[in-house]
Amino acid sequence: NAGVTQTPKFRVLKTGQSMTLLCAQDMNHEYMYWYRQDPGMGLRLIHYSVGEGTTAKGEVPDGYNVSRLKKQNFLLGLESAAPSQTSVYFCASSQQDIWEKLFFGSGTQLSVL
Amino acid sequence: QQQVKQSPQSLIVQKGGISIINCAYENTAFDYFPWYQQFPGKGPALLIAIRPDVSEKKEGRFTISFNKSAKQFSLHIMDSQPGDSATYFCAASTTAGTYKYIFGTGTRLKVLA
Numbered sequence: 001n002a003g004v005t006q007t008p009k010f011r012v013l014k015t016g017q018s019m020t021l022l023c024a025q026d027m028n029h030e031y032m033y034w035y036r037q038d039p040g041m042g043l044r045l046i047h048y049s050v051g052e053g054t055t056a057k058g059e060v061p062d063g064y065n066v067s068r069l070k071k072q073n074f075l076l077g078l079e080s081a082a083p084s085q086t087s088v089y090f091c092a093s094s095q096q097d098i099w100e101k102l103f104f105g106s107g108t109q110l111s112v113l
Numbered sequence: 114q115q116q117v118k119q120s121p122q123s124l125i126v127q128k129g130g131i132s133i134i135n136c137a138y139e140n141t142a143f144d145y146f147p148w149y150q151q152f153p154g155k156g157p158a159l160l161i162a163i164r165p166d167v168s169e170k171k172e173g174r175f176t177i178s179f180n181k182s183a184k185q186f187s188l189h190i191m192d193s194q195p196g197d198s199a200t201y202f203c204a205a206s207t208t209a210g211t212y213k214y215i216f217g218t219g220t221r222l223k224v225l226a
Binding site: 004033035040041042043044045090092100101102104105106107 | 145214217
């Protein structure tokens with residue numbers, strides 16, 4: 001089992017460029033999440049999904065969009081990247097009935113210049 | 114009311130010593146309190162968790178102490194080892210109402226050999 005896989009692992013963007021981060025899970029989990037991790041600020045929820053075709057805003061959704069077209073995939077998009085979006089991004093998933101335990105991917109280091 | 118306050122920000126402990134990390138919360142609807150461990154370059158992984166119906170949970174060298182009246186919980190690492198050097202996040206979540214899963218800001222632990 002691969003668990004939660006994130007691609008790419010590293011990316012450098014210029015201000016204003018767009019990109020999509022891909023998260024894939026092979027555990028048949030209903031819930032999927034995107035977090036960003038910044039020094040001294042812990043993990044903050046960007047968007048989440050409670051099932052295929054559904055998405056919802058988290059704590060810091062501005063500047064990001066998401067899609068959950070397939071149950072196993074959760075995409076995070078940056079339409080016009082800003083330096084404030086320089087961060088490490090983590091995808092996570094959880095089972096619907098034991099949703100408290102989160103399974104995390106290994107992260108994407110994004111730098112916006 | 115949504116915050117989970119974690120302290121200290123960093124901690125240095127001698128091998129064999131006890132590491133203690135504290136968290137405090139405000140929202141009384143929180144009903145699940147996990148701790149996540151994160152090694153450099155990796156995603157966080159669930160270490161141990163507690164529900165508010167018990168005051169303590171122990172798994173090997175790791176113990177969570179929970180004080181419901183004070184709205185505080187802490188992680189104790191007994192006989193700390195260099196391999197425990199990592200960043201630790203407390204979190205709090207609730208099954209009531211809108212999805213909420215809030216992380217603390219993290220504690221970077223270094224155990225000296």
